[in-house]
Amino acid sequence: MVYQPFDLTGKTALVTGGNRGIGYGMSEALAASNANVAIWCRNAASADNVVAELSELGTGEVKAFSVDVTDEQAVIDSMALTNAWKGRIDTVIANAGVSARGIPFVEQDTETYRQVLSVNLDGAYWTLREAAKVMVERAKNGDPGGSLIGTASMAAIEGAARNQAYAATKGGLISMIKATAVELARYGIRANSILPGWIATDMTSNSQGNDKFEDNVIKRVPIRRWGEPKDFGGIAVYLASDASSFHTGDTLLVDGGYCIF
Numbered sequence: 316m317v318y319q320p321f322d323l324t325g326k327t328a329l330v331t332g333g334n335r336g337i338g339y340g341m342s343e344a345l346a347a348s349n350a351n352v353a354i355w356c357r358n359a360a361s362a363d364n365v366v367a368e369l370s371e372l373g374t375g376e377v378k379a380f381s382v383d384v385t386d387e388q389a390v391i392d393s394m395a396l397t398n399a400w401k402g403r404i405d406t407v408i409a410n411a412g413v414s415a416r417g418i419p420f421v422e423q424d425t426e427t428y429r430q431v432l433s434v435n436l437d438g439a440y441w442t443l444r445e446a447a448k449v450m451v452e453r454a455k456n457g458d459p460g461g462s463l464i465g466t467a468s469m470a471a472i473e474g475a476a477r478n479q480a481y482a483a484t485k486g487g488l489i490s491m492i493k494a495t496a497v498e499l500a501r502y503g504i505r506a507n508s509i510l511p512g513w514i515a516t517d518m519t520s521n522s523q524g525n526d527k528f529e530d531n532v533i534k535r536v537p538i539r540r541w542g543e544p545k546d547f548g549g550i551a552v553y554l555a556s557d558a559s560s561f562h563t564g565d566t567l568l569v570d571g572g573y574c575i576f
């Protein structure tokens with residue numbers, strides 16, 4: 316028997332925020348595994364080089380779409396456009412996210428709180444709901460299956476000081492994913508959350524190279540380094556593939572062992 320579940324030929328994956336950081340690491344591995352990859356970011360033209368680079372990796376196609384996930388109508392329209400691109404969407408990774416500057420709870424303002432919620436929670440909700448519509452419709456037409464993924468954070472399960480808004484969105488996303496896993500399993504649709512630890516991306520640029528942070532936090536990571544975007548390629552391909560066909564409702568920590576130490 317030849318076992319090749321990680322060959323994603325014929326499958327289409329959508330990654331929100333797939334142009335940079337963790338989403339880029341996921342998109343790169345999905346493209347290299349022969350999936351068609353749709354990347355959503357706010358300015359598709361800014362991802363031209365990423366599209367060109369990833370298109371060389373596998374046999375699938377790569378295309379960027381301009382979508383601000385805080386705009387419900389834009390998400391609705393773009394999901395329809397993305398589905399029309401290849402006639403199907405098999406995997407959707409709600410990964411786009413923002414953090415807020417870490418300041419004491421008592422000094423935080425409502426405007427920032429709402430901004431973080433609008434991308435991380437509203438954006439993920441609309442993305443996952445519209446993706447679910449596409450997948451449920453396809454299942455009702457005799458072609459069940461699909462993988463919904465939310466990029467949450469270990470901030471949802473550890474005490475993330477000075478990050479109340481961010482942590483709340485990630486805890487909410489995990490709950491949203493679990494509810495979806497139970498409800499949509501009958502259509503063969505799976506839903507899982509990925510919880511990154513400390514990852515070197517634009518989001519954490521202020522902490523990278525900061526001696527105090529490196530000493531107090533990164534030295535405590537059992538694997539003893541920052542995570543990299545490419546560390547998220549394997550989990551994205553696994554969850555997009557038939558290898559994970561009985562795996563749903565889970566919260567998968569990818570943190571170099573930080574949370575158990």
Ligand SMILES: NC(=O)c1ccc[n+]([C@@H]2O[C@H](COP(=O)([O-])OP(=O)(O)OC[C@H]3O[C@@H](n4cnc5c(N)ncnc54)[C@H](OP(=O)(O)O)[C@@H]3O)[C@@H](O)[C@H]2O)c1
Pocket residue numbers: 331332333334335336337338355356357358382383384385410411412413414434438466467468469470510511512513514515516517518519
């Ligand atoms: N880095 C970490 O240590 C870490 C840890 C735990 C969880 N995470 C989570 O991992 C995910 C990716 O983070 P990252 O570290 O890769 O961050 P990043 O490098 O700052 O990338 C953020 C991505 O989100 C997109 N995005 C932001 N706002 C958007 C909007 N309104 N509409 C559409 N796209 C939008 C950005 O696209 P544009 O180019 O359009 O800005 C970009 O692709 C986030 O959900 C984050 O919360 C990160």
